[in-house]
Amino acid sequence: MTGKSLAQLADAGLIHASWVEPLAPVAADIADIGERLRAEGAPYLPSGELVLRAFRTPLDAVRVLIVGQDPYPTPGHPIGLSFAVDPHVRPLPRSLTNIYREMSDDLGIAPAAHGDLSAWADQGVMLLNRVLTVAPGAPGSHRGWGWERVTEHAIRSLASREQPLVALLWGRDAANLTGLLGDTAIVASAHPSPLSARRGFFGSRPFSRVNALLEEQGAAPVDWRLPG
Secondary structure, three states: OOOOOHHHHHHOOOOOHHHOOOOHHHHHHHHHHHHHHHHHOOOOEOOHHHOOHHHHOOHHHOOEEEEEOOOOOOOOOOOOOOOOOOOOOOOOOHHHHHHHHHHHHHHOOOOOOOOOOHHHHOOOEEEEEOOOOEEOOEOOOOOOOOHHHHHHHHHHHHHHOOOOOEEEEEOHHHHOOHHHOOOOEEEEEOOOOOOOHHHOOOOOOHHHHHHHHHHHOOOOOOOOOOOO
16 A cells, blocks of 8 residues: 555545545545555555555445455455456365355356456445455454444445445344444345355345335346456
């Protein structure tokens, strides 16, 4: 991450300009984390230009929020979108494999061969991790650095809009955000990880439920199919 202001990040295409004002109250937190990353000089994931990638989806375009925990800690895997990986990654993470399995059971969509969920982001699905960086090989290593304040503020900003929104909360950590979401429609279940998928994720039909709630709010459903 470079020491740019939010406006400079927007000018560089690293976030959408619509997020500059909403993120202003946590701009100092973002700057402090960036300074800590530079001062430590240690590798981190994802690469600097992808850390804030979730905020490239315009604020007014977001209609679904999917909350993850922190980036995959394997170099070459994370792309700045929760649950997604670089298109060339094989095998796919097991949580993502389980997401694809449930999507197939729910909507009859064949699992994609890759793990790039950019097509969802392009439709207004915000794939936001609670923590936006991680040290290679060390899951959870940047928790408590201040990212939680940034992402919680972003979630509050989304919930405060008077626009259609459905939050898809998988697992206990995501469910803890319910209090930030106000009257936002929520679809919640167990996490898709191998440890918990059979405890309430499989069979939860999240994709059809999200689309039904969007349509109730007068919004178009998401086309969950992924190209290629």
